[in-house]
Amino acid sequence: MLRDTWLIFGRELRFSLRNPTWIVIQIMQPVLYLVLFGPLMEGIVASTPGFPPGDVWTIFTPALIVMIGFFGTAFVGFGLLADHRNGVFERLRVTPASRVALLLGKVGNNVLQAIVQAALLVGLAMLFFGLRAPLAGVLLSLLIAALLAATMASASYALALSLKSEHAFPALLNALLLPLLLLSGILLPITTGLAPDWLYALSRINPFSHIVEAERAAFRGDFTMDSLLTGSIVLLALAALTVFWGTRKFRRDDA
Amino acid sequence: MIKARGLARRFAARGRSVHAVDGIDIDVEEGELVGFLGPNGAGKTTTLRMLTTLLRPTQGEATVAGHDLLLDPAGVRRRIGYVAQGGATAPECPVADELELQGRLYGLSKNEARERGKTLVEQLDLGGLDRRPAGTLSGGQRRRLDIALGLIHRPGLVFFDEPTTGLDPQSRANLWEHIRRLRTEQDLTMFLTTHYLEEADSLCDRILVIDGGRIVAEGSPDALKAQVSGDGVVIGVEPQETTPTAEIVGVLDGASEVTVTGDLVRFRVPRGDLAMPELLRALDKAGIAMRSMQVHRPTLDDVFLSLTGRSLRDAEAKRATPGKEVAHVA
Numbered sequence: 407m408l409r410d411t412w413l414i415f416g417r418e419l420r421f422s423l424r425n426p427t428w429i430v431i432q433i434m435q436p437v438l439y440l441v442l443f444g445p446l447m448e449g450i451v452a453s454t455p456g457f458p459p460g461d462v463w464t465i466f467t468p469a470l471i472v473m474i475g476f477f478g479t480a481f482v483g484f485g486l487l488a489d490h491r492n493g494v495f496e497r498l499r500v501t502p503a504s505r506v507a508l509l510l511g512k513v514g515n516n517v518l519q520a521i522v523q524a525a526l527l528v529g530l531a532m533l534f535f536g537l538r539a540p541l542a543g544v545l546l547s548l549l550i551a552a553l554l555a556a557t558m559a560s561a562s563y564a565l566a567l568s569l570k571s572e573h574a575f576p577a578l579l580n581a582l583l584l585p586l587l588l589l590s591g592i593l594l595p596i597t598t599g600l601a602p603d604w605l606y607a608l609s610r611i612n613p614f615s616h617i618v619e620a621e622r623a624a625f626r627g628d629f630t631m632d633s634l635l636t637g638s639i640v641l642l643a644l645a646a647l648t649v650f651w652g653t654r655k656f657r658r659d660d661a
Numbered sequence: 662m663i664k665a666r667g668l669a670r671r672f673a674a675r676g677r678s679v680h681a682v683d684g685i686d687i688d689v690e691e692g693e694l695v696g697f698l699g700p701n702g703a704g705k706t707t708t709l710r711m712l713t714t715l716l717r718p719t720q721g722e723a724t725v726a727g728h729d730l731l732l733d734p735a736g737v738r739r740r741i742g743y744v745a746q747g748g749a750t751a752p753e754c755p756v757a758d759e760l761e762l763q764g765r766l767y768g769l770s771k772n773e774a775r776e777r778g779k780t781l782v783e784q785l786d787l788g789g790l791d792r793r794p795a796g797t798l799s800g801g802q803r804r805r806l807d808i809a810l811g812l813i814h815r816p817g818l819v820f821f822d823e824p825t826t827g828l829d830p831q832s833r834a835n836l837w838e839h840i841r842r843l844r845t846e847q848d849l850t851m852f853l854t855t856h857y858l859e860e861a862d863s864l865c866d867r868i869l870v871i872d873g874g875r876i877v878a879e880g881s882p883d884a885l886k887a888q889v890s891g892d893g894v895v896i897g898v899e900p901q902e903t904t905p906t907a908e909i910v911g912v913l914d915g916a917s918e919v920t921v922t923g924d925l926v927r928f929r930v931p932r933g934d935l936a937m938p939e940l941l942r943a944l945d946k947a948g949i950a951m952r953s954m955q956v957h958r959p960t961l962d963d964v965f966l967s968l969t970g971r972s973l974r975d976a977e978a979k980r981a982t983p984g985k986e987v988a989h990v991a
Contacts, residue, residue, distance in 0.1 A: 410766060413762060413765050413766060416762075417754075417758075417762055420755070420758070421753065425753075426751060467715065487752075489751065491747075492747070492748060492749075492750065492751060492752065493745050493746075493747045493748045493749040493750070494749060494750065494751050496715060496745055496749065496765065497743070497745060497749035497750075497763070497810065499715060500713055500714065500715060500738055500743040501738060501767055502735050502739045502743070502766070502767040502768070503737045503766040564911060606935075
């Protein structure tokens, strides 16, 4: 199965590299947020009480890394629907290759892309905006981005296979992603100091807000149980669940 | 090579259960080229997907290429090749890369996969196209690439789903040639589905006729055609003269299945060429002027007509009924 996963991973990676424009478009979104939105936050963070500790870049950069793992990966199911339409998916399913490997090879490529993009973003923030973060924190944040990408990619593939419609898939995805994004405090942190109680309560229910907070703690160099535990558990549980969902979908006889 | 018993597949469609395939038996011997003929929606693709492990039968059992379909699907996959209906390549992927990946997924080493890919590219007249993205190939070339992908691991048994659908007549004839040649060169057993009568007729040793999820007839194209008694004759007369014409035809020696549609009278007769002079004389005597006449040897369409009461071409046209096959292929 490892060999099959590696082969599929290689195929997916070659596809990605063959379309560098697509990679640039994908990385542009978080970079634009960093450059065109980040500076606005600078004054707001300084003059408004209630923000989490740290300066604006240690608050905002980790949020953008979550965004890469979250948004950048959420739509990968489209590629699978294309494979399904042009018969590649079925062709691969008739080979003796492990069907789980068909999923994991794809997810592996998505994870790699998220890590590269996140590293690039951190580099930019450090070079041009004076972001200071401990190396261990940055590495941990990349690990979080990787797990998040694996989660979102698996979920995206599983959802695409459930719907098998190139119309329904983006519609449902958009309907799910926007509230999840807003309630995760990526753009403006949802803290007790800033948000009304009901909004804060809602954001607690959203698993992704805990992941954003863990990511921010990593950037501050705050490795205490208190700040990392919830986010890590939530992320590991989500990753395990979605990968399980994805493998189940890929294994099904009539997927 | 294939032995299936009572293979069936039900789908739930809008709350009720539909039998796409309703308990069929299939036997294919080594080296045979067997065709599965029927209109769209008859259950051909569903059967093929079951035999190739893509779809689990709801009932029945089968042994394919020496492995049990239900107990050892991975064993079946290793031994069979499958050439799907809608193609099987990513448009942006170069020909050689698709072949190499496919070979390696079947356990070949990188070099073996490349060598085998090169051989197949030559055998299927795709020489010089290795580096081209699959999407830039012509329809016929792409079908040949699909076939190369299905043969990369030297399977003993290959399934083709509608191999020439969507091809122009010339590419179709060309693909038939390739299929015939590969079969003898590589010692293959082949099982193909088609709704083209000509294809079943010219390519297959044996045909299974499927309609409404059941096999309604089985035999060599010639044997099937021999089941239909005699030649088909169609004569055209003035519309008001169809009834007397039908009466005259009815008393003709050996004539049967007389039907009238519009200004055409159709019937069957053992020897059309011998019956014509007598018919002409009789019509002349009755003062009926014949406007057109056609005599044809029995075709597989006649077989289908006599088995199911409708012509394969009509069945094709009526296929708008929301379907069994349509639902899951989408």
